[in-house]
């Protein structure tokens with residue numbers, strides 16, 4: 001770690017210009033103090049990524065902290081080190097950047113202070129506001145953040161709308177930036193007219209409203225921080241640092257995908273997390289979606305002692321370590337979406353003996369994944385949360401899937417957005433409490449990922465986009481070709497892959513069978529579900545299931561191979577615990593043939609390739625089950641030619657001989 005501070009102890013600066021370059025020199029971030037305002041712009045290889053963009057914060061009851069500023073100190077340093085993830089798509093992560101912090105003060109007698117800290121990486125730019133304790137106050141209310149991201153308005157963006165009842169669970173739509181007049185979520189991935197692929201996002205979101213983006217009155221993209229129910233954006237105690245504002249930059253969609261800035265901007269863990277383990281699990285789950293079973297008690301109740309034991313036996317036979325049990329507790333009777341205010345998290349329903357099931361699971365070496373559906377009723381949940389975590393922990397249950405269905409959260413009697421400061425605080429409370437009980441979480445209807453799993457590795461995965469529960473009409477094949485370039489830049493996702501009953505009349509998938517296997521590689525997740533009912537694995541498609549049984553959850557390295565947003569995506573990943581490689585590919589509604597260069601394999605080594613691909617006549621509409629499974633020998637000099645059917649995909653396992 002180098003340090004080359006250049007503090008000027010002399011006179012404050014009223015005008016200033018400084019360029020911060022990325023370690024390889026290709027990205028430059030120019031920061032200017034002009035007429036008392038700090039602005040920044042970004043270029044890559046001398047081509048404009050962001051034109052001059054404004055910075056600033058509005059404070060309730062005060063003048064905006066934006067104008068009349070002077071620089072009192074500038075401090076620069078370089079960081080160049082590596083660190084290792086416990087679970088993730090890459091074990092060793094390189095954290096290399098040049099940093100400059102601008103310490104600002106107002107020129108007026110008001111004299112308020114603010115620092116803007118920039119970090120420039122080889123694959124993007126990040127900055128945050130730091131508000132130190134002020135001469136006049138120790139806490140403040142942020143009523144707005146005025147951060148601009150001035151991209152060319154002719155750029156195209158893949159957006160999902162913000163402030164909608166289904167949170168992040170929307171279809172991505174490709175729209176020109178000039179059409180983004182209402183707020184959209186981040187990561188907001190954009191293709192610029194010069195051919196760069198960028199994604200605007202944030203890192204280390206703590207105790208603040210999450211950032212959405214929309215055009216401001218100057219027709220520039222600007223941060224729109226999710227408000228609390230009183231319209232304010234955040235109540236903060238000083239000193240306070242905002243989350244990092246991040247612009248990831250790649251020359252191609254594939255280059256954008258190998259971006260670790262968001263994780264790098266988070267702090268290393270402050271406690272031991274060596275107990276965190278990734279997990280593959282089946283669930284008393286899809287049977288409810290297809291109407292075979294119900295969450296609610298009754299004659300088709302899913303979460304009974306008998307079913308749980310059957311599923312534990314099946315998990316053991318299948319070689320899957322975990323079992324999710326939903327609908328196990330009081331709260332599912334009638335319309336469960338209405339029950340959140342009274343749900344109880346420590347009372348199993350009468351036909352489920354949780355103690356017996358937990359003992360049976362332990363005896364068979366199966367981990368139970370507990371379930372807490374809060375429907376967003378945080379007041380009720382927080383009253384019970386510690387007791388509820390302890391209840392599970394006492395029974396050896398160390399994985400929980402909390403859910404926050406419901407269009408708003410109820411917090412202190414008010415309706416709040418999931419992604420408001422109030423929501424962010426709740427999710428944080430949950431993850432910290434889970435850590436206390438050595439519990440790992442798979443959060444559904446979560447707060448978006450901002451890399452905090454670096455600090456809290458027990459945040460194993462989350463949903464936070466449309467997953468396969470939307471199949472049966474509301475998912476198009478292009479969705480899974482967009483996620484890697486958008487949502488997955490925010491971290492892993494529980495997509496609930498591996499539905500083999502693709503032709504089910506109630507929930508028919510826009511997918512071939514082979515594509516269900518591809519997802520285990522294209523969509524990384526610290527907890528991977530094999531989401532269908534066990535009989536589809538054991539009896540209906542045992543050969544295809546072999547891939548799910550073998551595919552790892554935790555990766556050593558990830559190499560995206562090919563991709564075009566909304567069209568296709570192919571990625572290779574190396575297992576963390578062996579020298580085996582896995583490749584997954586998905587396409588949209590068009591068939592797509594790929595010829596894969598395998599030069600990432602060890603030179604001169606031979607591998608056995610188990611290939612699971614669409615048969616020559618497969619199609620997501622009328623031949624979903626057409627799958628070809630074949631084995632061949634292959635080396636790093638070979639190419640792999642694979643055809644993906646419309647709505648199809650493939651998965652390959654390469655074991656070194």
Ligand code: NOJ
Nearest residue numbers: 326373403405444463469
């Ligand atoms: C929505 C979640 O995404 C799904 O997985 C869960 O089964 C239901 N809520 C019920 O909790």
Ligand code: CA
Nearest residue numbers: 169444445463
């Ligand atoms: Ca959901």
